[in-house]
């Protein structure tokens with residue numbers, strides 16, 4: 001499952017809101033996954049020439065990944081830095097053959113959420129501009145109970 005949305009009202013994402021029961025309940029309503037209310041958080045900056053190779057995010061009890069883009073307002077397709085989401089063609093060996101499912105432009109103040117699972121392959125394509133930084137805040141909500149990791153790729 002993969003959801004894209006906007007952050008309205010100029011409020012942005014606050015740590016307090018992310019750590020609230022209300023937000024976890026909303027995630028559960030949207031995804032059917034029960035998560036703990038202590039997500040890991042990270043901030044990232046990709047500059048000209050930076051990229052992230054394809055991976056599935058699976059580590060420990062990660063359940064739902066989220067990324068909020070804080071890119072300049074005028075980020076375009078030509079600037080690169082897309083989040084490419086792949087779909088697995090082979091059910092039994094998920095990383096054997098991947099097809100591009102969606103290319104997400106990191107639009108300022110947009111949020112993407114996706115389930116972390118053995119098929120959640122994605123990558124960040126190369127940033128192609130010297131003028132703009134691809135800044136984002138992201139993280140992972142964890143399963144409340146332990147779910148064994150199938151693959152050790154990250």
Ligand SMILES: O=C(O)CCC(=O)C(=O)O
Nearest residue numbers: 052057067083122124136
């Ligand atoms: O910045 C993004 O769009 C994705 C980053 C990512 O996949 C990661 O940090 O694991």
Ligand SMILES: [Fe+2]
Nearest residue numbers: 055056057122
């Ligand atoms: Fe990732």
